[in-house]
Amino acid sequence: MLPALILLIVVLSFLTDGLLAKSNIINVFSQSAVVAIAAIGATFVILTGGIDLSVGSVIGASGVASAWVMSTTGSLALGIAGGLFAGAAIGALVGATVAKLKVVPFAVTLAGLYVVSGCTTLLVHGKTIGPVPTGFIQFSIDGPGGVPDSVWLAVVLYVLAQVALTRTKWGRRVLHVGANVEVARISGIRVARTTLSVYAVAGLFSAIAGVVLTSGLAGASASMGSPLLLNVVGAVVLGGTSLAGGRGSLLRTGIGVLFLGFLSNGMSLLGLQDYDQQIVTGAFIFLAASADGLARWLRRRSTARRGPSDPQPQAAGMATG
Amino acid sequence: MTSLPSAGSVGIWTRSVLRRQPLLPVLVTLLVILAAWYDGFATVANLRNIAVQASPLTIAAVGMTYVIMTSGIDLSVGSMLFLAAAVESSSALIDQPAIGVFLAIGATGLLMGLVNGLAVAMTGVPALIVTLATMQAFRGAGGHITGQQDISLPEGLRGIGTGSLLGVPTPILLAAVTALCGGLVFSRTRFGRYVQAVGSNHGAAVDAGLPVRTVLIGAYALAGVLAAVASLTQTARLGAVQPSIGQGFELTVITAVVLGGTSLFGGRGSIGGTVLGALVLTTVQTGLVFSGSSPYVFDIVRGGVLLVAVLAAGARWRVLARTVGLTSRRRPANAGRADTAGSA
Numbered sequence: 001m002l003p004a005l006i007l008l009i010v011v012l013s014f015l016t017d018g019l020l021a022k023s024n025i026i027n028v029f030s031q032s033a034v035v036a037i038a039a040i041g042a043t044f045v046i047l048t049g050g051i052d053l054s055v056g057s058v059i060g061a062s063g064v065a066s067a068w069v070m071s072t073t074g075s076l077a078l079g080i081a082g083g084l085f086a087g088a089a090i091g092a093l094v095g096a097t098v099a100k101l102k103v104v105p106f107a108v109t110l111a112g113l114y115v116v117s118g119c120t121t122l123l124v125h126g127k128t129i130g131p132v133p134t135g136f137i138q139f140s141i142d143g144p145g146g147v148p149d150s151v152w153l154a155v156v157l158y159v160l161a162q163v164a165l166t167r168t169k170w171g172r173r174v175l176h177v178g179a180n181v182e183v184a185r186i187s188g189i190r191v192a193r194t195t196l197s198v199y200a201v202a203g204l205f206s207a208i209a210g211v212v213l214t215s216g217l218a219g220a221s222a223s224m225g226s227p228l229l230l231n232v233v234g235a236v237v238l239g240g241t242s243l244a245g246g247r248g249s250l251l252r253t254g255i256g257v258l259f260l261g262f263l264s265n266g267m268s269l270l271g272l273q274d275y276d277q278q279i280v281t282g283a284f285i286f287l288a289a290s291a292d293g294l295a296r297w298l299r300r301r302s303t304a305r306r307g308p309s310d311p312q313p314q315a316a317g318m319a320t321g
Numbered sequence: 322m323t324s325l326p327s328a329g330s331v332g333i334w335t336r337s338v339l340r341r342q343p344l345l346p347v348l349v350t351l352l353v354i355l356a357a358w359y360d361g362f363a364t365v366a367n368l369r370n371i372a373v374q375a376s377p378l379t380i381a382a383v384g385m386t387y388v389i390m391t392s393g394i395d396l397s398v399g400s401m402l403f404l405a406a407a408v409e410s411s412s413a414l415i416d417q418p419a420i421g422v423f424l425a426i427g428a429t430g431l432l433m434g435l436v437n438g439l440a441v442a443m444t445g446v447p448a449l450i451v452t453l454a455t456m457q458a459f460r461g462a463g464g465h466i467t468g469q470q471d472i473s474l475p476e477g478l479r480g481i482g483t484g485s486l487l488g489v490p491t492p493i494l495l496a497a498v499t500a501l502c503g504g505l506v507f508s509r510t511r512f513g514r515y516v517q518a519v520g521s522n523h524g525a526a527v528d529a530g531l532p533v534r535t536v537l538i539g540a541y542a543l544a545g546v547l548a549a550v551a552s553l554t555q556t557a558r559l560g561a562v563q564p565s566i567g568q569g570f571e572l573t574v575i576t577a578v579v580l581g582g583t584s585l586f587g588g589r590g591s592i593g594g595t596v597l598g599a600l601v602l603t604t605v606q607t608g609l610v611f612s613g614s615s616p617y618v619f620d621i622v623r624g625g626v627l628l629v630a631v632l633a634a635g636a637r638w639r640v641l642a643r644t645v646g647l648t649s650r651r652r653p654a655n656a657g658r659a660d661t662a663g664s665a
Contacts, residue, residue: 051449097628104585106394106449107575107631111624114572118620230457233450243447275469278461286440286454293444 001240001255008259012266019266026147030140032261033150034059034213035228036254039235040161041091041205043253044198046236047165048178049245050105052199054094054112055206055232059225061120062087062207067129067220076133083211084204090116091203095196113229120222130219140216150212157208162250174198178245231260234285243289260284344581344597351604359611367607369490373558375603376492377402377551379596381570382577383503384547386595387540389578390507391520392587393441393448395541399570400459401433401548402555403562407463409552410472410562419477426549433459434545438538456571464564473561481557492554496596499547504592516540520587569620576627577602584634602626 013019038055045052066083070076090112097108143149165171173194176184185191206225214220239256241248263284267277339346356363381398388395408414408429414422433455440451484491507513515536519526526533556562581598583590602623609619 053453101632102635103628103631107579107585107627110396110572110575111627113624114569114620115624118617118624121617122615122621230453233453237450243450273465275461275464279458279465280461282454282456282458282461286451286458289446289450289454290440290444293446296445297443 001238001252001259005255005259005262008266009262012262012269016266016269019262019269024265024269026151028258028261028265029151030148030216031265032257033140033148033154034209034216035231035235035260036154036257037157037212038206038209038228038232039253039257040157040250041202042232042236043161043239043241043248043250044165044174045105045202046233046241046243047174047245047248048195048198049181049243050098050195050198051109051233051243052094052202053106053109053229053233054090054116055202056225056227056229057113057116057120057222058087058090058203058206059210059213059228060220060222061090061116061210063210063214063220063224064120064124064129064222066211067132067214068124070132070136071130074133076136079132079136080211083214084207087207087210088200088204091206092196092200094203095199098199099192099195117222117226124222126222128219128221132214132218136215137218140212150215153208153212157205158250158254165250170194170197175246178247180246230281230285234281234288235260237285238288341591342582342593342597344594344601348597348601348604351601351608355604355608355611359608362608362611369493371600371603371607372493372496373490374607375599376496377555377558378573378577378603379496379599380499380554381544381548381551382574382581382595382599383499383592384544385574385578386503386581386583386590386592387507387516388448388544389520389575389583389585390516390587390590391537391540392523392585393537393540394452394575394585395437395544396449396452396571397433397437397456397459398544398548398574399567400456400463401430401545402552402567402570403564404433404459404463404466405429405549405552406556406562406566407466409478409556410474411466415475419480422478423553426553427546430546430549430552431542432545433548434542435538437545438541441541442534442537460567467562467564469564471561471563474556479557479560481553483557492558495550495554499550500592500596507592512536512539517588521589572620572623572627573602576623576630579627579634580630582634585631 009019018024038059042052042055062083065086066079068079069082070079073079094108094112097103098105138149140148140150143152165174173184173189176187176189177191177194181191184194209228210220210225213224217224235256236248236253237243237256238259239248239252239254241252260281263281264277267280272280352363361367381402385395385398405426409422409426414425417425437448437452437455440446440455441448444451481491481495486494507516515526515531516539518529518531519533519536523533526536552567555566559566577598578590578595579585579598580601581591581594581596583594605622605626606619609622
């Protein structure tokens with residue numbers, strides 16, 4: 001995926017003025033921070049072979065929760081804690097439904113997407129919640145080295161999440177569950193508990209993203225996260241984390257996030273309308289998702305034409321894998 | 322699945338219908354309660370209104386039933402509705418006769434369905450991701466055509482939403498014809514049997530030499546065309562194309578299908594159930610309108626209904642699996658084998 005990102009940056013820098021100016025690069029990073037943080041949670045979920053369609057609603061709900069606590073109590077810390085708690089609680093609820101009640105993740109999170117956003121909208125009567133403290137707004141504007149704190153936070157979270165995935169027991173359990181549920185169960189992993197924890201963690205990261213977005217917008221509304229769903233899932237897919245689960249990393253997701261960030265920034269510099277940007281983004285994710293499978297299909301076709309034998313590798317792969 | 326047993330007393334017949342369509346008593350109970358609760362609910366005008374409102378949902382849900390039956394999913398249905406409506410409203414078609422516009426819309430639906438179907442069938446990428454991406458792309462394309470403006474439709478095109486034939490409003494007729502054809506194709510044609518076979522056991526269908534890719538492409542293409550037909554009835558009734566059209570429609574459509582008893586794992590389901598699912602959802606929505614609650618309450622309700630329906634389906638399947646008498650007749654593996662014999 002890295003070559004594709006470099007190619008994109010090279011192409012866009014020829015097409016536009018000022019793409020690689022320092023201020024614009026900082027701009028790309030700060031605009032990507034929210035998606036980047038939410039995509040960490042989505043990566044964990046997809047690594048278990050699941051999907052979380054509710055990410056945008058959870059961003060909205062936790063942002064609203066944090067803004068509401070901040071504006072009523074006046075306490076920054078309480079507000080952040082409230083937002084994070086809301087997101088993690090929703091995530092745990094989703095995880096419990098997936099893991100304990102054995103409902104397919106997409107159905108749970110599709111229902112969750114509308115239930116959560118509906119509840120949030122009703123609770124706040126469709127209004128934007130604010131004001132939030134100015135120090136909190138600064139978090140998305142400025143920081144060490146002229147780079148906003150929100151970007152630094154995203155970087156730190158990526159390092160922590162990558163360590164958690166590759167260097168802790170929990171991370172290994174997540175990868176095992178995603179690679180093969182049956183093998184994981186037989187080898188003593190409590191699959192339901194791991195799955196539940198993954199959705200709770202995803203809810204927590206969505207909540208962090210929601211709090212950061214609230215700081216960036218200087219307030220929160222129920223619907224503020226809903227356009228982000230495709231970008232979050234798309235970043236994971238573009239990064240090359242396997243949708244079947246078990247294979248992937250946060251480094252890949254990070255590259256996917258930057259790809260979408262530069263793509264969106266470049267299109268804005270080119271003066272593309274919102275709806276045209278939707279077409280291009282959708283098409284890129286569509287192509288990225290299909291590219292692997294298409295190449296495989298073409299290869300299969302060419303081998304099928306050369307030799308008549310087809311030893312049914314699927315069945316063999318299932319037995320050994 | 323839509324055919325009824327030819328012999329037997331009324332009691333057996335009733336039990337058989339209830340077993341096949343457990344949603345029927347739910348719908349009736351719902352209607353009775355709402356009629357008792359709200360004045361003006363049990364009027365002909367209101368019941369007709371429910372049926373008219375349920376029409377686009379029913380039409381799109383018939384297509385979605387085929388997709389889900391292959392154990393796929395189509396999240397792009399709302400965006401397909403919008404893009405088809407955008408094509409309908411585009412200035413290029415403004416002076417065309419109505420039939421030309423209908424053909425253009427149908428072609429748009431077919432094209433969108435083919436994009437989804439080809440990607441799913443040829444690449445093996447999960448339908449969820451493919452249609453999540455096209456959901457965005459189609460909505461963007463619709464926005465490109467309409468410029469994100471409200472566009473009112475010419476009088477000639479509204480007829481399909483407001484007109485009637487022999488006293489029956491055209492949207493209801495269209496939905497009834499779609500459901501009838503959808504049910505017949507499902508139970509009486511090779512394509513219908515193949516769809517069930519592919520959904521119940523993909524690997525076995527491949528091994529048996531069924532044209533699995535063609536079946537998948539066909540299911541998504543059908544869903545695209547029916548989404549376009551749904552958009553015709555929807556926009557004609559509204560008289561205009563708005564940028565928000567079809568947003569959240571995927572949840573309603575999928576909920577209607579799952580509520581109707583179609584398994585999200587594919588292979589099992591019925592068009593009759595889907596029609597009932599669409600009617601139940603629309604009745605609930607109308608009841609909420611009567612109660613004066615916010616439209617967001619319907620968001621919560623249909624999300625909840627989807628969850629309950631999926632949970633209930635799981636429970637029903639477990640019960641069915643234990644009751645041998647029921648499962649032996651409907652076991653999807655049998656359908657697959659029967660089709661194998663018929664093909665080649």
